[in-house]
Amino acid sequence: MLDRVLVRSRAVPPEPPRRRGATSIGPEGSSFGPLRQLLAAVPWQQVGLGGVIILLAAMVPWGTGQVLAAMDRKIMAIDVAGQLVGETRTALEREAGDWLGKSFFATDLADVKADLEQRPWVESAAVKRVWPDRLLIEIREKKPLAYWNNDKLVSRSGQLFAPANRDVAGKLPLLSGPDERVSEVIRMARSFAETLTERGIGFAGLTLEERGAWTLTLANGIEVALGRDQVEERFERFLTVYEGRLAVRADEVRRVDARYTNGVAVQWKNLDPASGAKS
Incomplete structure (x- = not known):
């Protein structure tokens, strides 16, 4: 004869009634709610445009350097202008001749100017580049x-x-x-x-x-x-x-x-x- 065994289980509370049209979110999904709201508020189009602008700005110096390097030539001639009494164009061109054969873009014109202004008669010298391979030097003598x-x-x-x-x-x-x-x-x-x-x-x-x-x-x-x-x-x-x-x-x-x-x-x-x- 079989003994009857009564097994009592704990009472499970009934599920709370759901509101019509509402969706329940489990514990996992509830922690991403603020993040999703934050991401939704970000103006992604403007952010992307800003990133492109920053990238282009960063590339400008590099691109400019590449273009100048491709265009660079050696200095092949030096011209001297100005009303001269104590100096001669030949002597000034000879003085500046150290820069012949050097880079058209990389040559520091301030060095050329400073060197010429060491000469006794020269009060000031203005040096500028003339494309593609010349330097023009304007001399003002001391009076x-x-x-x-x-x-x-x-x-x-x-x-x-x-x-x-x-x-x-x-x-x-x-x-x-x-x-x-x-x-x-x-x-x-x-x-x-x-x-x-x-x-x-x-x-x-x-x-x-x-x-x-x-x-x-x-x-x-x-x-x-x-x-x-x-x-x-x-x-x-x-x-x-x-x-x-x-x-x-x-x-x-x-x-x-x-x-x-x-x-x-x-x-x-x-x-x-x-x-x-x-x-």
Whole structure:
């Protein structure tokens, strides 16, 4: 006889009623909901376009380099332009000749410019490329104002330079003095020259000695000692005496000393020592 065994199982709660039209999501699917919403909000078309633009921008330098490399040639000629007095085109072209045969694009034009501006006469040099294989160099020379200390020139901008062919500057005044006081000498020389020119008297030079004394030289060769003090006043006193009494005998005058308080001392050419006579 079989024994009956009663097996009791735990009660399983009934499933909650589903809303009509609703879909149940299991535990696995619920964690991707926010991610899907985030991805859906991304403007993928704009992102793709931006990526393409960035890629193209990154390729531009590389592409440019490839194009220049394909187009590059050697420098075959150098042309020099500018109004030249102290320099010659042949000498400048020879100076720049080190760049012949070098890369048209890779050559640093600043190096060419710097090298040319080391030459004494060259104030500035402008260098540019001329396709396909030439360099054009435009030279601006220093404009000499006067000779300086018998071995240099001084430009209108106050630069001292010492070219080997300084005599090509032609007839210029002679200025002398310590190099560090060149600006002062130029300023004084311009002042004297302007006043003399207004009165029809030629200016030939000006000297500033180490101890500070000034000596003026006229175009007719007369030297005028002005000393260290009251230089402008002494210069005006000399002009008064010169125009009043000495101009008519200028070819007889060797030197005028204007360092006196009342008048000047004149040294005549027919007298060896200074006469000491005051005018």
